Amino acid sequence: MDATLKADTALTKRYSHHDLMMANAIGVIPLLQELTGLESNTTAEKRLEAIRKRQQILNRLLVASTQISGIAAELDCEGERADRLATYLDQYDSQRIRRLTLFSIIIGAATTVATTLIQSDNTSKVVGISGGVIGAGFGGLAAFSSSRTIHLSHQRNLLTDIWQQNQHSSVYPPFVWYVLNEKVFSNSNEYSISHNIRQRWLNFVLNDSSPEDQALYFGQGGDYKADDFHARAxxxxxxxxxxRSINQDLHSLTLALAQ
Incomplete structure (x- = not known):
């Protein structure tokens, strides 16, 4: 790629290095070279050929944008599903806590009434202690989250290749995977986008996760708790x-092509 650009200064004068890297990602460098040569010719035939070349490049850009939209839509769908399942388990846990809290209040009230009505001092103490223990038990249970789970299978796991930093992906389109793994497309140019994503997961989502949690998130599925669904989403x-941010790079190349 670099050797090609050094040999063709017409491209480097018109397009930025970032735009040319995106052009390389979608495979239109040869078309850009042909277009640049045709644009310097003013004959009607060459102008018509230049229009054809530009349309071919725009078609490639459209295909690339469609691939981005497709994988982004799949990610959105999977994220929405994880969110819905997490919400379901959260609501179940909230209802459970309300029931246990209500039972604790009822038992506390009943114990108070019973100890007031019972004449025997010893019996009153036994009832009071028993009621207090039972009420505290319900209150204690309410303090703990439910262990309820939902089984989720994901044979096509969109997180796996990012986590494992695989060189090739069977899930992502080659163009998308190339951009995610080329350092030049990240903000710092020091690490790839996929590397930076993985680091954010480690720092802000998985900082206290166990190997079992990671096997759940990045494997083929398993039994998820509410917190697990939240992490996956x-x-x-x-x-x-x-x-989705890759579309900005495509837009930049499109604008450069239109100039």
Whole structure:
């Protein structure tokens, strides 16, 4: 790629290095070279050929944009599903806590009434202690989250290749995977987008996760608790945002082509 650009200064004068890297990602460098040569010719035939070349490039850009939209939509769908399942388990846990709290209040009230009505001092003490223990038990149970789970299978796991930093992906389109793994497309140019995504997961989502949690998130599925679904949705949404941002690079190349 670099050797090609050094040999063709006409491209480097018109397009930025970033735009040319995007052009290389979608495979239109040869078309850009042909277009640049045709644009310097003013004959009607060459102008018509230049229009054809430009349309071919725009078609490639459209295909690339469609691939981005497709994988982003899949990420959005998976993230939404994880969010809905997390919400369901959260609501179940909230209802459980309300029931246990209500039972604790009822038992406390009943114990108070019973100890007031019972004449025997010893019996009153036994009832009071028993009621207090039972009420505290219900209150204590309410303080703990439910262990309820939902089984989720994801044979096509969109998180796996990012986590494992695989060189090739069977899930992402080659163009998208190339951009995610080329350092030049990240803000710092020091690490790839996929590397930065993985680091954000480690720092802000998985900082206290166990190997079992990681096997759940990045494997083929398993039994998810509410917090697990929240973590999965968070990672999918972060990844979706990064994938959608590739469209900005495509837009930059499109604008340069139109000049």
């Amino acid at each position: 968070n990672m999918l949404n972060q990844l979706q945002s990064s994938v």
